[in-house]
Amino acid sequence: MARAFYPLEQFAGAPAGFHLLPFRFIRMNGKELLVNEAGEFLFAPPGTVQGLVDERLDTSTDLYRDLKAKHFVYDDSSSPLLDILATKVRTKFDHICGGTKLHIFVVTLRCEHSCDYCQVSRQTATRGEFDMSTSTADRAVAMMMDSPAREVTLEIQGGEPLLAFDVIQYIIPRAKRLAKEKGKNLDIVVCSNLACVTDDILMYFRDEGVKVSTSLDGPAFLHNKNRPRPGHNSYEKAIEGIERCRAILGMESVAALMTTTATSLDYATEIVDEYVRRDFHSIFLRPISPYGFAIKTRHRTGYEMGRFLEFYKKGLAHILDINRSGYRIAEVYTQILLTKMLTPHGTRYVDMQSPAGEAWNVLVYNYDGDVYASDESRMLAEMNDWTFRLGNVHRDTRRTLFTGDSALRMFHASCNQALAGCSDCAFQSYCAADPIYHHSTQGDMYGNRPTSGFCSRNMEVIKHLFSIIEENDRETMRIFWSWITGECVIEEVVECA
Amino acid sequence: MRLTTTGVAHNFEKSIVGVIAKEALPPDQRTRAIRFVGPNDAASDADLMGYRAILCHDELHRDPGMPYIHRLRESDHLRDGDIVVLEGRTGLVRSLYRPYELHHHLFVTERCNSNCLMCSQPPKDRDDVEALTERNLELIDLIAPHPPYLTITGGEPTLLGDNLFRLITQLKFSMPETELHMLTNGRTFAWPKYARRFADLDHPKISLGIPLYSDFAGAHDYVVQARGAFDQTVAGLHQAARNGIRVEVRVVLHKLTIPRLTKLVEYIYRNLTFVEHIALMGLEYTGYTPRNIAELWIDPYDYQDELEGAVEYLAVRNMTVSIYNHQLCVLRPSLWRFARKSISDWKTLYLPECETCSALPACGGLFQWAVKKHSDHIHAISSPQPCVVDQKCWST
Ligand code: SF4
Ligand code: SF4
Numbered sequence: 001m002a003r004a005f006y007p008l009e010q011f012a013g014a015p016a017g018f019h020l021l022p023f024r025f026i027r028m029n030g031k032e033l034l035v036n037e038a039g040e041f042l043f044a045p046p047g048t049v050q051g052l053v054d055e056r057l058d059t060s061t062d063l064y065r066d067l068k069a070k071h072f073v074y075d076d077s078s079s080p081l082l083d084i085l086a087t088k089v090r091t092k093f094d095h096i097c098g099g100t101k102l103h104i105f106v107v108t109l110r111c112e113h114s115c116d117y118c119q120v121s122r123q124t125a126t127r128g129e130f131d132m133s134t135s136t137a138d139r140a141v142a143m144m145m146d147s148p149a150r151e152v153t154l155e156i157q158g159g160e161p162l163l164a165f166d167v168i169q170y171i172i173p174r175a176k177r178l179a180k181e182k183g184k185n186l187d188i189v190v191c192s193n194l195a196c197v198t199d200d201i202l203m204y205f206r207d208e209g210v211k212v213s214t215s216l217d218g219p220a221f222l223h224n225k226n227r228p229r230p231g232h233n234s235y236e237k238a239i240e241g242i243e244r245c246r247a248i249l250g251m252e253s254v255a256a257l258m259t260t261t262a263t264s265l266d267y268a269t270e271i272v273d274e275y276v277r278r279d280f281h282s283i284f285l286r287p288i289s290p291y292g293f294a295i296k297t298r299h300r301t302g303y304e305m306g307r308f309l310e311f312y313k314k315g316l317a318h319i320l321d322i323n324r325s326g327y328r329i330a331e332v333y334t335q336i337l338l339t340k341m342l343t344p345h346g347t348r349y350v351d352m353q354s355p356a357g358e359a360w361n362v363l364v365y366n367y368d369g370d371v372y373a374s375d376e377s378r379m380l381a382e383m384n385d386w387t388f389r390l391g392n393v394h395r396d397t398r399r400t401l402f403t404g405d406s407a408l409r410m411f412h413a414s415c416n417q418a419l420a421g422c423s424d425c426a427f428q429s430y431c432a433a434d435p436i437y438h439h440s441t442q443g444d445m446y447g448n449r450p451t452s453g454f455c456s457r458n459m460e461v462i463k464h465l466f467s468i469i470e471e472n473d474r475e476t477m478r479i480f481w482s483w484i485t486g487e488c489v490i491e492e493v494v495e496c497a
Numbered sequence: 498m499r500l501t502t503t504g505v506a507h508n509f510e511k512s513i514v515g516v517i518a519k520e521a522l523p524p525d526q527r528t529r530a531i532r533f534v535g536p537n538d539a540a541s542d543a544d545l546m547g548y549r550a551i552l553c554h555d556e557l558h559r560d561p562g563m564p565y566i567h568r569l570r571e572s573d574h575l576r577d578g579d580i581v582v583l584e585g586r587t588g589l590v591r592s593l594y595r596p597y598e599l600h601h602h603l604f605v606t607e608r609c610n611s612n613c614l615m616c617s618q619p620p621k622d623r624d625d626v627e628a629l630t631e632r633n634l635e636l637i638d639l640i641a642p643h644p645p646y647l648t649i650t651g652g653e654p655t656l657l658g659d660n661l662f663r664l665i666t667q668l669k670f671s672m673p674e675t676e677l678h679m680l681t682n683g684r685t686f687a688w689p690k691y692a693r694r695f696a697d698l699d700h701p702k703i704s705l706g707i708p709l710y711s712d713f714a715g716a717h718d719y720v721v722q723a724r725g726a727f728d729q730t731v732a733g734l735h736q737a738a739r740n741g742i743r744v745e746v747r748v749v750l751h752k753l754t755i756p757r758l759t760k761l762v763e764y765i766y767r768n769l770t771f772v773e774h775i776a777l778m779g780l781e782y783t784g785y786t787p788r789n790i791a792e793l794w795i796d797p798y799d800y801q802d803e804l805e806g807a808v809e810y811l812a813v814r815n816m817t818v819s820i821y822n823h824q825l826c827v828l829r830p831s832l833w834r835f836a837r838k839s840i841s842d843w844k845t846l847y848l849p850e851c852e853t854c855s856a857l858p859a860c861g862g863l864f865q866w867a868v869k870k871h872s873d874h875i876h877a878i879s880s881p882q883p884c885v886v887d888q889k890c891w892s893t
Contacts, residue, residue, distance in 0.1 A: 003612050003619075003620070003622075005612070005614065005722060005789070006722060008715075008719050010719075010724070011715050011716075011718035011719040011722075011724055012713070012714075012715025012716055012718065012719050013715070038767075040767055065712075065713040065715075065757075066760065068713070068714075069712040069713055069760060069764055070767075081728055081731055081732065083732070083735070084731060084732075084735060084768055087735065088767065088768065091770075343814075344766075344767055344770050474809070477813070478813055481813035481814060482813075485813070485814065485815045
């Protein structure tokens with residue numbers, strides 16, 4: 001006996017009413033952009049939010065169905081699936097679980113460069129005075145391996161860490177041994193300007209599986225202007241170093257990071273072209289950090305956020321053009337934001353997390369054993385601002401670091417979900433809190449969003465990306481997705497200048 | 498190719514499952530076999546001893562004193578090694594398993610708790626569970642050599658209750674290296690206990706194929722003709738994933754599913770990110786479909802935009818997506834690399850156009866029932882664009 005069929009109305013009738021789920025919105029490009037708790041978004045016609053709030057929205061429309069499918073509303077027939085929304089939110093925040101992953105070791109403050117924006121380096125210091133001692137290194141490695149994280153990254157920086165190569169050689173085998181004992185996967189990165197790299201050093205890195213991250217600010221005139229050193233040949237040294245690294249370590253093992261200075265802002269396309277010429281497949285158009293000496297020397301390196309945004313947009317457009325012509329190169333900041341906007345996942349990039357990634361996902365061990373919540377925190381300390389010093393490897397344990405006054409004060413201001421301005425911002429789930437930035441620029445970890453450079457940058461960049469997404473150009477979206485899925489993207493962004 | 502034939506049965510009431518033997522076997526190998534005597538074969542009495550049963554195309558003149566069916570209407574389709582079931586009451590001979598085919602199925606029940614508008618295997622309400630389970634347990638025992646893939650299908654397999662667990666346990670025991678794919682509407686898996694129990698079977702190579710027809714619950718429920726089915730299926734998918742059971746999502750493309758297809762794949766990506774494969778499947782003109790064709794039919798030629806959009810959406814996100822039951826001449830060349838030869842051999846049909854078509858070797862062809870209804874745009878392709886059609890065997 002064949003069974004009977006029943007008409008559509010029996011199953012898909014419009015519900016009498018609905019309930020709201022948490023979401024935030026913004027008006028842009030003549031539409032309303034709604035973003036839910038899991039970062040899913042919907043461009044809706046003007047008036048949609050008002051209709052939702054007044055419960056006047058027509059439940060028989062496709063718009064209503066979209067809103068329901070995307071967990072902006074639920075009605076009596078969909079309540080069983082609220083659990084799915086919880087799962088999605090959990091997935092979004094997965095990166096805050098599992099313990100500190102990135103551990104930055106400042107093995108020396110010495111450097112032979114005298115960069116304008118560098119907050120911490122010492123050129124005149126005698127050997128040893130500003131290097132990490134073996135006992136400090138022992139304690140720092142032990143503390144690092146106390147993190148419950150199964151994947152840990154040891155990032156060695158300075159100063160110029162190669163000036164303390166003996167310290168590096170001391171730390172690496174110890175870290176490896178302890179990682180093995182504790183069943184952790186260990187990645188090692190050395191951040192160096194490569195000015196004094198030798199084949200012996202590189203062969204050691206090759207044998208130990210160490211990756212190298214270096215600085216490339218753009219074409220020679222710009223790089224050399226940004227990075228003065230005796231001989232005025234920082235660029236030539238960097239390029240020569242990159243090529244030697246590639247020859248010995250392989251193409252994939254060398255990454256470059258750029259620092260944007262006021263001078264850089266006029267050269268977006270030239271900088272990008274330099275990266276392409278040097279065969280890099282990712283570039284990070286970073287704003288200069290506002291910390292330490294960089295604040296002091298504002299007359300030279302400070303600039304309006306507006307100029308940076310212009311620089312970013314111009315650079316991004318140029319990068320997209322290059323991709324369209326067939327050369328794959330990703331812009332890392334865009335890639336990080338797109339991952340947050342377009343995928344169910346968060347990112348491991350510590351500077352853009354809420355709860356803030358500082359301390360939770362990154363710890364900095366200074367040469368003298370002091371432990372900081374981030375590299376920026378350490379730079380503040382160089383200006384006698386110890387707010388974000390969490391403790392010292394010789395006196396503290398992981399537990400006391402995370403429960404000390406410094407950490408707790410910072411954690412209070414670490415969730416943009418609970419910050420004035422962010423709490424109802426449509427971009428909250430893509431953005432971050434950054435208490436350290438707001439402390440150093442506004443003297444207040446909580447910060448004031450309308451006057452915050454961090455806020456105006458992210459607000460503008462996210463809006464810009466949404467405008468591109470809304471255009472939905474097939475080729476552009478393909479390029480974006482190739483960045484997100486990692487066809488040509490560095491996995492973990494390593495922060496060092 | 499033919500699946501059934503009938504004759505006149507003697508000496509048994511129930512059903513007998515066995516392996517066709519076209520030639521006489523040594524006496525010690527006969528217990529699992531059904532001796533088939535073809536139209537021109539002469540078989541002596543001694544030749545017929547010790548088998549499970551006898552099948553004889555012509556009249557068998559002497560009663561061999563054991564179960565037999567003779568005077569078959571057809572027998573050309575029977576090959577050595579086929580596993581068949583003989584029905585004592587009706588004289589029906591049904592082929593259950595043919596080793597030479599690419600796609601193999603274990604049909605476990607005709608019952609279902611949904612009633613999809615385009616069901617190719619319309620459910621029946623009679624209780625066939627015990628009988629089919631016994632038959633399938635015997636079948637599993639007889640299958641040789643073990644196939645690389647086996648699809649468990651119905652009906653809705655989870656309605657078997659404990660019997661499904663018996664079957665899978667048996668499969669795990671007798672052919673552990675065979676990849677099992679179970680087609681289910683997934684609703685039962687919404688019960689956390691059920692999902693956990695299924696996971697506890699601990700079969701290392703089992704996955705579920707679960708259909709989802711819309712991101713909008715009402716539309717899905719209408720297609721499957723069951724209220725609340727969407728919620729149960731989505732919850733079931735999540736429970737399965739939570740318990741480490743691998744899942745595939747299947748979407749049948751027709752006039753009711755095409756309008757929200759892009760939104761559906763977005764829903765899958767955001768809510769069911771864990772699915773390991775998404776199959777976008779052409780409509781089969783069989784089962785219920787002819788009855789509901791006015792509501793279901795859209796020429797595949799007319800949904801290429803939506804299909805391409807959906808496939809691209811998933812592919813750029815590294816989600817594995819395939820297109821089943823589509824002819825290459827109707828698909829946009831950009832989609833060819835996603836097309837799979839998915840139609841079971843015995844169901845495949847090629848049209849006169851196909852004879853001169855250069856894409857023939859790569860094309861999955863049509864379902865045999867498409868003679869009556871297929872795209873108006875089937876045409877021979879003169880020089881195929883270079884494309885890779887994955888030959889991996891995914892069955893429907
Ligand atoms: S910082 Fe600005 S853009 Fe970011 S969440 Fe807060 S208010 Fe929004
Ligand atoms: S003509 Fe036949 S063989 Fe050729 S693509 Fe069409 S259906 Fe396939």
